[in-house]
Amino acid sequence: MNPTVQALLQFLQTWWVELASGFVIVAAVPLVAGYVVLVERKLMADMQARLGPMRVGPHGLLQPIADAVKLLIKEDIIPDNADKVIFWLAPVVSMTAALTSMGAIAFGPAFQVARDINVGLLFIVGVSSLGLFGIVLGGWASNSHYSIIGALRSTAQLVSYETAAGLAIVSGLLLAGSLKIHAIVDAQYQNHVWFIFLAPVAFFIYAVASIAETNRAPFDLPEAESELVAGYMTEYSGFRWALYFLGEYANMIVVGAVATTLFLGGWLRPFPNVHWLNWLDVLPALFTAAVGVYCARRAGKQPVAVQTWFMWGVAWACFAVAAILAVPLFVAPLKFVVPGLHGAFWFLLKVGGYIYLFMWLRFTLPRYRFDQLMSLGWYILIPLAIVNVFCVGLAMICETEYGWNRWVALVVTTMFTLGTALFLLHLHEKRTAAASSATGVTEQPAPQDTYAG
Amino acid sequence: MLDKVIFFFFAGVAILSAALMVTRRNAIHSAIFLITALMATAGIFLQLRAEFLFVTQIILYVGGIMVLFIFVIMLVRLDVALHQIRFRLQRLVALLVVVALGAEVSVMFWVARKIPGDGLLIRGSAPVDKLPPNTEALAKSLFSSYLLPFEIASVLLLVAMVGAVVMAKKRTDAQ
Numbered sequence: 001m002n003p004t005v006q007a008l009l010q011f012l013q014t015w016w017v018e019l020a021s022g023f024v025i026v027a028a029v030p031l032v033a034g035y036v037v038l039v040e041r042k043l044m045a046d047m048q049a050r051l052g053p054m055r056v057g058p059h060g061l062l063q064p065i066a067d068a069v070k071l072l073i074k075e076d077i078i079p080d081n082a083d084k085v086i087f088w089l090a091p092v093v094s095m096t097a098a099l100t101s102m103g104a105i106a107f108g109p110a111f112q113v114a115r116d117i118n119v120g121l122l123f124i125v126g127v128s129s130l131g132l133f134g135i136v137l138g139g140w141a142s143n144s145h146y147s148i149i150g151a152l153r154s155t156a157q158l159v160s161y162e163t164a165a166g167l168a169i170v171s172g173l174l175l176a177g178s179l180k181i182h183a184i185v186d187a188q189y190q191n192h193v194w195f196i197f198l199a200p201v202a203f204f205i206y207a208v209a210s211i212a213e214t215n216r217a218p219f220d221l222p223e224a225e226s227e228l229v230a231g232y233m234t235e236y237s238g239f240r241w242a243l244y245f246l247g248e249y250a251n252m253i254v255v256g257a258v259a260t261t262l263f264l265g266g267w268l269r270p271f272p273n274v275h276w277l278n279w280l281d282v283l284p285a286l287f288t289a290a291v292g293v294y295c296a297r298r299a300g301k302q303p304v305a306v307q308t309w310f311m312w313g314v315a316w317a318c319f320a321v322a323a324i325l326a327v328p329l330f331v332a333p334l335k336f337v338v339p340g341l342h343g344a345f346w347f348l349l350k351v352g353g354y355i356y357l358f359m360w361l362r363f364t365l366p367r368y369r370f371d372q373l374m375s376l377g378w379y380i381l382i383p384l385a386i387v388n389v390f391c392v393g394l395a396m397i398c399e400t401e402y403g404w405n406r407w408v409a410l411v412v413t414t415m416f417t418l419g420t421a422l423f424l425l426h427l428h429e430k431r432t433a434a435a436s437s438a439t440g441v442t443e444q445p446a447p448q449d450t451y452a453g
Numbered sequence: 454m455l456d457k458v459i460f461f462f463f464a465g466v467a468i469l470s471a472a473l474m475v476t477r478r479n480a481i482h483s484a485i486f487l488i489t490a491l492m493a494t495a496g497i498f499l500q501l502r503a504e505f506l507f508v509t510q511i512i513l514y515v516g517g518i519m520v521l522f523i524f525v526i527m528l529v530r531l532d533v534a535l536h537q538i539r540f541r542l543q544r545l546v547a548l549l550v551v552v553a554l555g556a557e558v559s560v561m562f563w564v565a566r567k568i569p570g571d572g573l574l575i576r577g578s579a580p581v582d583k584l585p586p587n588t589e590a591l592a593k594s595l596f597s598s599y600l601l602p603f604e605i606a607s608v609l610l611l612v613a614m615v616g617a618v619v620m621a622k623k624r625t626d627a628q
Contacts (some may be wrong), residue, residue, distance in 0.1 A: 122512065
């Protein structure tokens with residue numbers, strides 16, 4: 001046989017699992033992202049007392065596919081004065097970065113594209129932050145004022161908040177003692193506690209910073225539609241625009257996965273060490289079965305026959321998943337798949353909860369002003385994150401060197417961190433008050449506009 | 454075989470994009486090629502099983518420094534800068550630097566030749582799979598054998614940071 005072919009075959013033999021899971025990620029993430037968009041629209045509708053998309057498929061279940069087809073066949077416009085190559089490249093960079101960083105995420109003890117690399121968490125954080133180049137270059141290449149202002153805002157915002165997020169991750173890593181994904185989750189298993197309870201301030205900082213990093217409301221200034229049309233995406237249309245969108249939603253999944261791995265116990269079920277709570281293993285199956293029952297009950301109420309059938313299909317799919325989750329629990333020879341399957345379920349559930357938090361905040365909070373965003377990042381979050389790293393380290397030293405009870409040490413240091421937070425807030429208030437008195441603008445009521453309304 | 458292919462791919466990309474970075478007129482294009490060169494170097498680090506260096510290169514150089522580069526390039530009005538008189542001595546300085554660098558590299562090769570064995574190539578060290586994890590090895594050497602240089606470097610960086618803040622502050626006060 002030809003030696004080149006032989007080498008290729010050997011290569012495939014070693015790496016086929018990784019290659020196949022890579023293809024699965026590239027194929028599945030757009031679909032998942034589409035459905036995250038649907039969930040977001042439905043949630044927004046629910047919180048605003050509307051129905052949301054209802055037309056395409058029962059309860060709008062096929063809406064993402066219709067949207068994708070629409071975006072694919074839309075006209076693709078490239079502005080005349082744009083830098084064509086970079087304009088073409090930028091959305092691809094954005095999406096590739098998000099998808100590549102997904103390779104290192106472990107969606108369960110058995111589901112991972114890259115093997116458990118030694119710097120897994122840093123890899124995810126580093127590579128996903130490269131998506132910024134897509135935004136910046138796209139904004140620059142569009143040759144439009146709105147785009148470039150969006151790109152500049154995005155850069156400033158990411159640079160500021162990446163520091164805070166990185167320091168929050170450092171506090172978590174201090175507790176875990178490793179950068180390997182599996183070792184981090186294992187440390188939470190060994191410690192009998194999720195790290196969110198050991199370092200709540202770090203989790204809070206990471207949550208805020210990751211909203212800013214994914215450019216989502218209330219920090220969506222790079223694409224603030226009331227100020228910048230669509231920010232860096234203003235000149236994009238059709239499928240390129242969709243690629244940006246895909247990158248953004250893939251990034252949400254990535255930051256959710258990082259938070260889940262580091263702070264929420266990864267793929268561990270609640271109370272993984274407590275044996276009399278082992279019946280919690282039934283929950284995944286019960287949960288999916290409940291969703292299936294709900295779909296079956298809604299099936300009869302659909303207006304069109306096709307939609308009834310579709311709803312029944314969804315219900316049966318849920319029942320099938322529930323069976324797949326439940327059967328290995330009771331059949332001894334299949335027991336070995338339980339950790340993998342249920343781990344993936346819990347992991348995805350936690351990531352979903354984190355993304356739900358994002359959406360909830362988006363529909364609740366108004367958008368920040370840019371100077372507010374910057375001062376929140378630089379005056380409050382970054383100092384607080386530094387103090388938090390120091391405090392977590394101090395607590396660990398108190399525990400290992402001086403034999404303190406861990407909880408006492410952590411409560412004391414967390415109190416110290418919160419005290420610092422209050423002090424920083426106080427300083428910030430004083431600063432804004434001084435600034436407003438210096439410019440002569442005080443908190444007076446605005447002059448009455450007689451023509452208003 | 455595969456190792457060689459990967460190495461020459463990364464090395465080729467690095468050299469090509471470094472050359473393109475110097476020759477492009479458009480500053481943003483230069484910055485993009487610099488990013489490519491840095492990424493290719495990171496790839497070579499990864500191939501040497503220095504995964505911590507690989508990630509640090511991506512986070513610090515590509516994700517941090519290059520973002521600031523591009524930020525500054527976008528803020529400066531390049532069309533104005535291009536019409537201004539260029540730095541005249543540029544070519545002379547560049548020539549000197551190239552000559553110095555070439556001399557340095559050739560001296561390095563010449564010295565390495567005199568070392569018995571394979572010269573620059575270090576063979577017979579631990580096989581790749583048996584190497585200690587790079588992150589831990591790096592941390593141990595940084596915080597034990599090289600603690601003093603590490604601390605000095607961090608103090609230097611702190612001084613630079615304070616200096617930058619002071620300079621920036623003076624300018625805003627003057628306005």
